[in-house]
Amino acid sequence: MATHPRPLSPHLQIYKPQLTTVLSILHRVTGVALCAAALGLVWGLLSLALGRDEFEHFRACANSLPGKLLTAIFVFCLVYHLLNGIRHLGWDTGWGLDLKRAYATGWLLVALAPALTALSLWWIW
């Protein structure tokens, strides 16, 4: 076992946040949030199967102020994760990994995610 103190790489807060790194960690954050959204979807389907009272209770929860706030957050997470997921699938094929394209698609994501979130919310509410 090596006992010599070895140099550590700088801690995360040393680095200047860059577009690519911020978008990358946001993919994870939105993904974890969407796990909760998925369980909410299961709750909705279960309430439909249980009966009218249970479904109306679910709908009342979803239409309450905290429910609407949560829905808005979940829709943003879905739109963001979906758009960035398409970026990821592009990278998997080898497309868009160069700095120029990584930044271009990154800024496109920054512009599209809030716009499509607003559009979706306006549409489903």
Add this chain to the structure above:
Amino acid sequence: MSEFRTELKQVRGLGSAHEGTHHWWMQRITAVALVPLSIWFVFFLEAIRGVDYLAVRYAIGQPMTAALMLAYVCAVLHHAYLGVQVVIEDYVHERVAEVGLLIATRLLFVLAALTATVSILRLVFLAADPQ
């Protein structure tokens, strides 16, 4: 770069996790499925906006809608588990807590998938035979 290991040696055992590219590949398969399914789901939400309970129940109970909803929920939960698994493996360094969390989340997501499946099937049967 010189490589002295044979191709057979490299492929045997399927790497340190012993499952090769299975995790990565399933994550991509579910991701590709979720692109159209998520868009369909938002359209579906718009279609049932403000609709009465029985009408929503009947809508999801239609064979094609039920199949798409089943595909969506199962792909979502599978994809979600694969993602959360990596997050746990990356950030939980205490081995007992890591394995415990992996087991707990897996059981939770499997239970959620079964609950959704049984619920959707119930809507299908209710729609086929309205009281």
